[in-house]
Amino acid sequence: MRNSEIAISIKGLVKYYRDFQALRNVTFQVNRGDFFAFLGPNGAGKTTTINTITGLSQYQSGSVQVFGYDTKRNYIQTRRLIGLCAQEFNFDPYLSIHQLLKYQAGYFGVSAFQASRRADELLERFQLRDKRNLKHRALSGGMKKRLALCRALIHDPEILILDEPTAGCDLELKFRIWDYLKQLNNEGKTIFLTTHYMEEAERLCKTIGIINHGSIVRIGNKKDFIKEKNLEAAFLEATGLEH
Ligand SMILES: Nc1ncnc2c1ncn2[C@@H]1O[C@H](COP(=O)(O)OP(=O)(O)OP(=O)(O)O)[C@@H](O)[C@H]1O
Ligand SMILES: [Mg+2]
Incomplete structure (x- = not known):
């Protein structure tokens, strides 16, 4: 990996959806x-x-690099370095959840044997082992969230990108996910x-960035955010929202 101290570098990014x-x-x-x-x-x-970091969205100007590789020019390298847990579920409806994980690993060059073993490990860790032969439709909302996490982790990526990973999760699952994310971060993964x-955000994160209407309005160390106010108050102030 090039330029290995910076996991994600975004510069001057401009994105329009038609005229928006x-x-x-x-x-x-x-x-x-x-x-x-x-x-x-x-x-x-x-x-x-x-979506611009994972190459799912095009943009009009600026650049995005992952560990020093440009996400457009070096799409395959950068995509392999990232595990994405997307905001919305997008599972293939014809595959069992074990197959889903195996196929996903295949996209990243993991051998079928390795992929199957890793899928078993992740399903065990996220308590989905007994569901391994079911289609994702047969899972509850919280179970689908767990499956999305398993899929993001299947190729052991350096960077995990999680778009609202605990939305809709019950308390126990939320705490379990938090513990696991902390563990992964302690092991060196960038999250x-x-x-x-x-x-x-307050419990897990080291650094916080706030975006509002497409512009970064504040970024910095979590400790600086919460020095004078709690995070919610700092967030409301940065975004100009009223309570
Ligand atoms: N495919 C698209 N076509 C047109 N407009 C889009 C598209 N995707 C997003 N947008 C618009 O871009 C803006 C940013 O959307 P985005 O999904 O990035 O927001 P977000 O910060 O993730 O919000 P949320 O917290 O609701 O998930 C919104 O105004 C949205 O309507
Ligand atoms: Mg969103």
Whole structure:
């Protein structure tokens, strides 16, 4: 990996959906090993930013690099470095959940044997082992969330991008996911997370970035955010929202 201290580097990113400008000169970086919370109101541009990092969205100007590789020119390398847990479920309806994981690993060059073993491990860890031969339709909402996490992790990526990973999860599952994410971060994985739960960001993250109407309005160390105010108050101030 090149330029290995910077996991994600976004410079001057401008993105339009037809004549609507979703991203306005977005610039920030996420260091290797960071636990980064990307916060912002609904429609602020979080998922759009994520889509540019994973190559799902085109953009008009600016650049996005992952460990020093340009996400457009070196799409395959950069995509392999990232595990994405998307905001919306997009599972193949014809596959069992074990097959889903195996196929996903195949896209990233993991051998069938390795993929099957890793799928078993992840299903066990997220308590989905007894569902391994079911289609995803047969899972509850929280189970689908867990499956999405398993899929993001199947190729053991360096960077995990999680778009609202605990939305709709019960308390026990939320705590389980938090513990696991902390463990992964302690092991050196870089984690980029969006959430509307301030407690989640406050408990897990080291660095916080706030986007509003497509512009970064504040970015910095979590400790600086919460020095004078709690995170919710700092968030409301940065976004100009009223309580
Ligand atoms: N495919 C698309 N076509 C047109 N406009 C889009 C598209 N995707 C997103 N947008 C618009 O871009 C803006 C940013 O959307 P985005 O999904 O990035 O927000 P978000 O910060 O992830 O919000 P949320 O917290 O609700 O998930 C919104 O105004 C949205 O309507
Ligand atoms: Mg979103």
